[in-house]
Amino acid sequence: AQTVTQSQPEMSVQEAETVTLSCTYDTSESDYYLFWYKQPPSRQMILVIRQEAYKQQNATENRFSVNFQKAAKSFSLKISDSQLGDAAMYFCAYRRYTTSGSRLTFGEGTQLTVNP
Amino acid sequence: KAGVTQTPRYLIKTRGQQVTLSCSPISGHRSVSWYQQTPGQGLQFLFEYFSETQRNKGNFPGRFSGRQFSNSRSEMNVSTLELGDSALYLCASSLAGTSDGEQFFGPGTRLTVL
Numbered sequence: 209a210q211t212v213t214q215s216q217p218e219m220s221v222q223e224a225e226t227v228t229l230s231c232t233y234d235t236s237e238s239d240y241y242l243f244w245y246k247q248p249p250s251r252q253m254i255l256v257i258r259q260e261a262y263k264q265q266n267a268t269e270n271r272f273s274v275n276f277q278k279a280a281k282s283f284s285l286k287i288s289d290s291q292l293g294d295a296a297m298y299f300c301a302y303r304r305y306t307t308s309g310s311r312l313t314f315g316e317g318t319q320l321t322v323n324p
Numbered sequence: 325k326a327g328v329t330q331t332p333r334y335l336i337k338t339r340g341q342q343v344t345l346s347c348s349p350i351s352g353h354r355s356v357s358w359y360q361q362t363p364g365q366g367l368q369f370l371f372e373y374f375s376e377t378q379r380n381k382g383n384f385p386g387r388f389s390g391r392q393f394s395n396s397r398s399e400m401n402v403s404t405l406e407l408g409d410s411a412l413y414l415c416a417s418s419l420a421g422t423s424d425g426e427q428f429f430g431p432g433t434r435l436t437v438l
Contacts, residue, residue, distance in 0.1 A: 250431065251414075252431050252432075255426060255427075258426075260424070308374070309379055310357060310372060310422065310427055311369050311380050311382075314359075317367075
Protein backbone atom coordinates (compact mmCIF):
# COMPACT_ATOMS: atom_id res chain seq x y z
CA ALA A 209 0.00 0.00 0.00
CA GLN A 210 1.10 3.51 -0.69
CA THR A 211 1.96 5.78 2.22
CA VAL A 212 2.68 9.49 2.43
CA THR A 213 4.66 11.01 5.30
CA GLN A 214 4.97 14.63 6.31
CA SER A 215 7.50 14.84 9.12
CA GLN A 216 6.86 18.49 10.02
CA PRO A 217 3.59 18.88 11.94
CA GLU A 218 4.16 22.64 12.19
CA MET A 219 6.23 25.23 10.38
CA SER A 220 6.44 28.98 10.61
CA VAL A 221 7.82 31.62 8.27
CA GLN A 222 8.15 35.38 8.24
CA GLU A 223 6.13 37.26 5.69
CA ALA A 224 8.07 37.68 2.41
CA GLU A 225 10.46 34.87 3.33
CA THR A 226 10.75 31.40 1.80
CA VAL A 227 9.70 28.15 3.44
CA THR A 228 9.99 24.52 2.37
CA LEU A 229 7.58 21.80 3.44
CA SER A 230 8.76 18.20 3.26
CA CYS A 231 7.00 15.09 2.06
CA THR A 232 8.14 11.55 1.45
CA TYR A 233 6.12 8.70 0.04
CA ASP A 234 6.39 5.01 -0.49
CA THR A 235 5.17 3.22 -3.57
CA SER A 236 6.14 0.38 -5.85
CA GLU A 237 4.45 2.04 -8.81
CA SER A 238 6.44 3.85 -11.48
CA ASP A 239 3.61 6.03 -12.77
CA TYR A 240 1.75 8.22 -10.34
CA TYR A 241 0.84 11.77 -9.46
CA LEU A 242 1.77 13.89 -6.48
CA PHE A 243 -0.11 16.88 -5.17
CA TRP A 244 0.07 19.58 -2.58
CA TYR A 245 -3.25 20.75 -1.20
CA LYS A 246 -3.90 23.72 1.04
CA GLN A 247 -6.64 23.70 3.67
CA PRO A 248 -7.25 27.11 5.25
CA PRO A 249 -9.40 27.56 8.37
CA SER A 250 -12.50 27.46 6.16
CA ARG A 251 -11.63 23.75 5.62
CA GLN A 252 -11.98 24.08 1.84
CA MET A 253 -9.27 21.93 0.23
CA ILE A 254 -7.53 23.80 -2.57
CA LEU A 255 -5.08 22.30 -5.04
CA VAL A 256 -1.77 24.16 -4.92
CA ILE A 257 0.38 22.22 -7.33
CA ARG A 258 0.68 18.81 -8.99
CA GLN A 259 3.53 16.76 -10.37
CA GLU A 260 3.42 13.86 -12.79
CA ALA A 261 6.00 11.23 -11.88
CA TYR A 262 7.04 10.71 -15.50
CA LYS A 263 8.05 14.36 -15.80
CA GLN A 264 11.55 15.15 -14.64
CA GLN A 265 10.94 18.87 -14.63
CA ASN A 266 9.76 20.24 -11.30
CA ALA A 267 6.32 21.85 -11.36
CA THR A 268 5.96 25.56 -10.67
CA GLU A 269 2.87 27.66 -10.01
CA ASN A 270 3.71 31.31 -9.39
CA ARG A 271 5.26 31.46 -5.90
CA PHE A 272 4.91 27.73 -5.38
CA SER A 273 7.39 25.19 -6.66
CA VAL A 274 8.29 21.61 -5.90
CA ASN A 275 11.47 19.63 -5.62
CA PHE A 276 10.60 16.18 -6.91
CA GLN A 277 13.21 13.50 -6.28
CA LYS A 278 11.75 10.31 -7.70
CA ALA A 279 14.56 7.98 -6.66
CA ALA A 280 14.47 9.29 -3.12
CA LYS A 281 10.65 9.36 -3.14
CA SER A 282 10.69 12.91 -1.92
CA PHE A 283 8.35 15.73 -2.89
CA SER A 284 8.89 19.04 -1.11
CA LEU A 285 6.97 22.28 -1.57
CA LYS A 286 8.73 25.63 -1.62
CA ILE A 287 6.73 28.77 -1.00
CA SER A 288 8.53 31.96 -1.98
CA ASP A 289 7.66 35.46 -0.84
CA SER A 290 5.28 34.06 1.78
CA GLN A 291 2.06 35.96 2.31
CA LEU A 292 -0.33 36.05 5.24
CA GLY A 293 -2.90 34.29 3.08
CA ASP A 294 -0.57 31.29 2.76
CA ALA A 295 -1.24 30.37 6.38
CA ALA A 296 -3.03 27.03 6.30
CA MET A 297 -2.67 23.29 6.71
CA TYR A 298 -0.78 21.81 3.78
CA PHE A 299 -1.28 18.23 2.71
CA CYS A 300 0.90 16.20 0.43
CA ALA A 301 -1.06 13.60 -1.53
CA TYR A 302 -0.37 10.66 -3.84
CA ARG A 303 -2.46 9.14 -6.56
CA ARG A 304 -1.45 6.09 -8.51
CA TYR A 305 -1.85 6.04 -12.23
CA THR A 306 -4.98 4.24 -13.33
CA THR A 307 -7.58 4.60 -16.04
CA SER A 308 -10.37 4.16 -13.54
CA GLY A 309 -9.99 5.98 -10.28
CA SER A 310 -9.02 9.18 -8.61
CA ARG A 311 -8.34 8.02 -5.05
CA LEU A 312 -5.93 10.21 -3.11
CA THR A 313 -3.67 9.10 -0.26
CA PHE A 314 -2.85 12.00 2.03
CA GLY A 315 -0.03 12.74 4.42
CA GLU A 316 -0.64 13.91 7.98
CA GLY A 317 -0.38 17.57 7.09
CA THR A 318 1.86 20.50 8.02
CA GLN A 319 0.37 23.53 9.74
CA LEU A 320 2.02 26.63 8.28
CA THR A 321 1.99 29.89 10.22
CA VAL A 322 3.01 33.12 8.50
CA ASN A 323 4.25 35.82 10.85
CA PRO A 324 3.86 39.49 9.88
CA LYS B 325 -19.76 27.59 -12.65
CA ALA B 326 -20.88 26.58 -9.17
CA GLY B 327 -18.45 24.57 -7.08
CA VAL B 328 -19.02 21.37 -5.17
CA THR B 329 -21.75 21.76 -2.59
CA GLN B 330 -22.34 19.67 0.48
CA THR B 331 -25.36 19.59 2.71
CA PRO B 332 -25.82 19.94 5.53
CA ARG B 333 -22.74 21.83 6.63
CA TYR B 334 -23.13 20.87 10.27
CA LEU B 335 -24.87 17.95 11.88
CA ILE B 336 -25.25 16.71 15.43
CA LYS B 337 -26.41 13.17 16.07
CA THR B 338 -26.41 10.74 18.95
CA ARG B 339 -24.87 7.29 19.12
CA GLY B 340 -26.88 4.62 17.39
CA GLN B 341 -28.59 6.98 14.97
CA GLN B 342 -27.99 7.04 11.27
CA VAL B 343 -27.11 9.97 9.06
CA THR B 344 -27.15 10.85 5.37
CA LEU B 345 -24.85 13.41 3.85
CA SER B 346 -25.27 14.87 0.39
CA CYS B 347 -22.83 16.06 -2.22
CA SER B 348 -23.60 17.86 -5.48
CA PRO B 349 -20.63 17.83 -7.85
CA ILE B 350 -19.66 20.50 -10.30
CA SER B 351 -21.92 20.43 -13.31
CA GLY B 352 -20.65 17.89 -15.83
CA HIS B 353 -18.50 16.02 -13.34
CA ARG B 354 -19.25 12.32 -13.19
CA SER B 355 -16.92 11.16 -10.43
CA VAL B 356 -17.53 11.78 -6.75
CA SER B 357 -15.19 10.72 -3.96
CA TRP B 358 -15.72 10.88 -0.22
CA TYR B 359 -13.08 11.39 2.47
CA GLN B 360 -13.22 11.39 6.25
CA GLN B 361 -11.01 13.85 8.12
CA THR B 362 -10.31 13.43 11.84
CA PRO B 363 -7.54 14.80 14.06
CA GLY B 364 -6.36 11.30 14.90
CA GLN B 365 -6.55 9.51 11.56
CA GLY B 366 -6.14 12.42 9.19
CA LEU B 367 -7.71 12.27 5.75
CA GLN B 368 -8.92 8.85 4.74
CA PHE B 369 -10.58 7.75 1.55
CA LEU B 370 -14.06 6.31 1.96
CA PHE B 371 -15.27 5.51 -1.56
CA GLU B 372 -15.58 6.76 -5.09
CA TYR B 373 -18.54 6.69 -7.43
CA PHE B 374 -18.54 7.04 -11.16
CA SER B 375 -21.63 6.87 -13.34
CA GLU B 376 -23.71 5.55 -10.46
CA THR B 377 -21.28 2.70 -9.72
CA GLN B 378 -18.95 2.37 -6.77
CA ARG B 379 -15.52 2.12 -8.28
CA ASN B 380 -13.22 2.16 -5.28
CA LYS B 381 -13.73 1.61 -1.58
CA GLY B 382 -11.54 2.46 1.37
CA ASN B 383 -11.02 0.47 4.53
CA PHE B 384 -14.18 1.38 6.42
CA PRO B 385 -16.80 -0.87 8.02
CA GLY B 386 -20.02 -1.70 6.26
CA ARG B 387 -21.85 0.93 8.32
CA PHE B 388 -20.51 3.39 5.79
CA SER B 389 -22.27 3.25 2.47
CA GLY B 390 -22.98 5.51 -0.44
CA ARG B 391 -24.68 5.88 -3.73
CA GLN B 392 -24.72 8.09 -6.76
CA PHE B 393 -27.69 9.22 -8.74
CA SER B 394 -28.10 9.68 -12.46
CA ASN B 395 -27.44 13.42 -12.12
CA SER B 396 -24.09 12.55 -10.42
CA ARG B 397 -25.22 13.78 -7.03
CA SER B 398 -24.01 11.49 -4.32
CA GLU B 399 -25.07 10.58 -0.83
CA MET B 400 -23.22 8.78 1.89
CA ASN B 401 -24.92 7.08 4.78
CA VAL B 402 -23.54 6.07 8.14
CA SER B 403 -25.67 3.73 10.21
CA THR B 404 -25.43 2.97 13.93
CA LEU B 405 -23.29 6.00 14.61
CA GLU B 406 -20.35 5.73 16.99
CA LEU B 407 -18.51 8.50 18.79
CA GLY B 408 -15.51 7.87 16.55
CA ASP B 409 -17.54 8.80 13.49
CA SER B 410 -17.33 12.45 14.51
CA ALA B 411 -15.40 14.01 11.68
CA LEU B 412 -15.34 16.38 8.77
CA TYR B 413 -16.64 14.57 5.70
CA LEU B 414 -15.30 15.93 2.44
CA CYS B 415 -16.64 15.27 -0.98
CA ALA B 416 -14.64 15.81 -4.16
CA SER B 417 -15.70 15.72 -7.76
CA SER B 418 -13.80 15.34 -10.98
CA LEU B 419 -14.74 15.33 -14.62
CA ALA B 420 -14.10 11.73 -15.59
CA GLY B 421 -12.54 10.21 -12.51
CA THR B 422 -9.24 9.51 -14.21
CA SER B 423 -6.02 9.65 -12.30
CA ASP B 424 -4.79 12.70 -14.20
CA GLY B 425 -7.88 14.74 -13.56
CA GLU B 426 -8.12 17.43 -10.94
CA GLN B 427 -10.43 16.86 -8.02
CA PHE B 428 -12.42 19.78 -6.64
CA PHE B 429 -13.39 19.60 -3.01
CA GLY B 430 -16.53 20.78 -1.30
CA PRO B 431 -16.58 22.68 2.00
CA GLY B 432 -17.35 19.55 3.98
CA THR B 433 -19.98 18.42 6.44
CA ARG B 434 -19.00 18.56 10.09
CA LEU B 435 -20.61 15.60 11.88
CA THR B 436 -20.64 15.49 15.66
CA VAL B 437 -21.79 12.31 17.38
CA LEU B 438 -22.79 12.67 21.03
